[in-house]
Amino acid sequence: MTFDYFMPVDCTGETLDEYLEEAWFRDGPMMSRYEMIYFRNHVYSIVPIRVALDGFKFSKSQRKLIRKNSQYEVKIQPLEITEEKEKMYAEHKGRFQSPNSPTSLKNYFLEEGNEESPFETWELQILDGKKIAAISFMDLGKDSICSILALFAPEYSKQSLGITTMLLEIEYAQMTKKSFYYPGYVLDEDSVFDYKKRLNNLYFFDWEDYTWREWDQFKPEKSTNAILRQKLGAVQKIAGELNETKLELIQNEAFFYNIWHNTFDVSGIVPSPLFLEWESQWFHQLSINVDFLEDIHEPLYVLTHQQEVLEQTYSATAINDSLHKFQMRIRNSAIVQQQNLFLLEEYLLQEGIETDITKMFSNGNKLDGFIELAIEGKHLTIYISYILSQRVFLMQASNDLRDITVDSFASARDCAMAIKEWYYRKTLSLVL
Template identity: 25%
Template sequence: MFSKAHYPDILMPEDLDLYLADGWFRWGQSIFTTSFLSFNSQFYRAIWLRVVLSDFNDDKTYKKLSRLNNSFRVEVQKASITPEKEELFQLYKKGITFKVSESLEALLFGTDQKRIYDTHEVCIYDNEKLIACGFFDMGKDSAAGINSFYNHEYKKYSPGKYIIYSKMMYCKNLGLQYFYPGYFAPGYSAFNYKLDIGRTALEYLDTASEQWLHINTFDSVTGSVSEMREKLSNLAEHLNAADIDARLLTYRYFDANLVADFNGYNLFDYPMFIYCLEFVPEIINPVIVYDFRDQHYHLIRNMSVGMADKIEDHSTEYSAHLMKPRQVIFSSDNPEMMANMIASAFRRDVKAESTKLKA
């Protein structure tokens, strides 16, 4: 599965370490992982990051930020939500272009009454004025940065970066092994700032190998959404050449596994696929996906978990059914072989239907 969410009642520090090492992240009082994101109706890969704290030292950026912010007071303590922090968070939201939680309360706790995380905060003060704040969760040997926000009037001091560095230095001094700043999304610049923080000690989770590798080895093409689209478009050309009407569609419900009401359903979660059989609203025909993890095409039969109230035959998006995988019918790393198999099956179906009509 590309996306999952868990809702534990208790989360021990060592359990948080294991989740983080597998590319999971806090969401309210739950925890989730995903390989794909959608911003402004565009798909992006989620690439999970971590800093190896033993390899992280006072780099040039941190030294520069320390000098720039040396007139401010930094405090690290157990996290709490106060009217002052909530006001600062709302002020911060007005100066950004990407979407964040409606409040700190919603960000950290959602609608849950339980408290499963050991959350700390870094606060930066200009005399007695709170100008920046950031939260992070403590595990046994690692910590995860949750968010950072600040007064935009102090932007020239780079308070967002300075808070993250402050979190990392605090964790390093405690002897922790890793700090996880979340993910970045290649092609979506809002998260690129994370790539410049502790760069010499920065690693990313390679989903295919399930290994953490140094960020300098990252390939922005392999495993990307653009590669998936290119592979499927290539297959569509082979299918069209075989007189099979193949359509490359995006899938509206690709992240439905992250919805609490669907917890444990293990729904179909590819962001795009090829639909090459007749579109009949009441029927779910098999679809073809490309999986960058094994570099294979897969013909998948799905079942319907729910049907849209109003079904439209969209030219670029599929939203008729919320789907759950039932069976992988055929797999191949060769688009021509996959197209030939589909074409042969299609011709058999046409011949069978013709024979039935003649009878």
């Protein structure tokens, strides 16, 4: 999948034309190119679009809309940031549905600390007397125009001025002899951007071979989003039918933050925009995501716990079998761990150390030894878990200063004796 961005030094004339041809688009002060997006609590594929202006004609309804709003004055000029426009941006910012939206119109167009823009940005105003009823912003190339942002005053919301500014931008592009108009992107599913699909001479960017194709060739079922959902849906169906396991489809908002900041190694976030998740009653989270590697049509299923890869396979049935195997491992391990910890409690009671069953808790971050018993001493807390793979009790001590791994024991009795020794110590000076 494609996720790229950079801060341009010069993005005017033919340079901008070349970037737009390769499906880059303006994203605040940056140029970005990414294949998927999290928008309004849903993951979509992005579909960059453009209009070929040679022979372009408005539809009947589009001409009607232009006539409907012809009573307003239209003014086109280079970008000028004013308090009135900043106020309009502040009123509209919430509809962008992005926590990363620039805080102001100035920050949208200029990199922080830089008063010079690498773009040639113009604005198209729709004026009701002296009041700006709507305004849109566009970057000019030598042979193309790229629409960036449109704002309108709330009291004009029924006038469709946002769409009107787009149509007037196209008209301006035709007047200035441009070849292409880039209205941004649409999504692979129904969305608020669908009004752009009604433009004639529309082309879309095909992520599979990086070429522009006529809109009537667009197949939403071939989008990365659709393929991901189809592949994960196949696993959901198999797991439900064979194992009666319900896997939840997670639309992973955190993925998009981490991919821009390259923080997957430290964040623990599943590196996929969509994945399946199963959570045990002991708080384990087993995840299945899809890695396309080199071929989107041959996905690799990856089963993980935390950041540990447990299994990789190209088969939906095989990944379900692996999931079921680890589910059984977790369940069986829990039974054995509880049995051994209950046995340990019996030995502790014989030594006069009472335990509280409520102090037995689960640590889903661990695939083994995940049920732990906490014993409160005078100066520290002792944590005991049973590691099934090694058939040993692991004892750890924790205080306000640091954690100390103490020892491991082959039997519940030996572990109880060690706990007794630690439990009745009067100071920590002997162990630090």
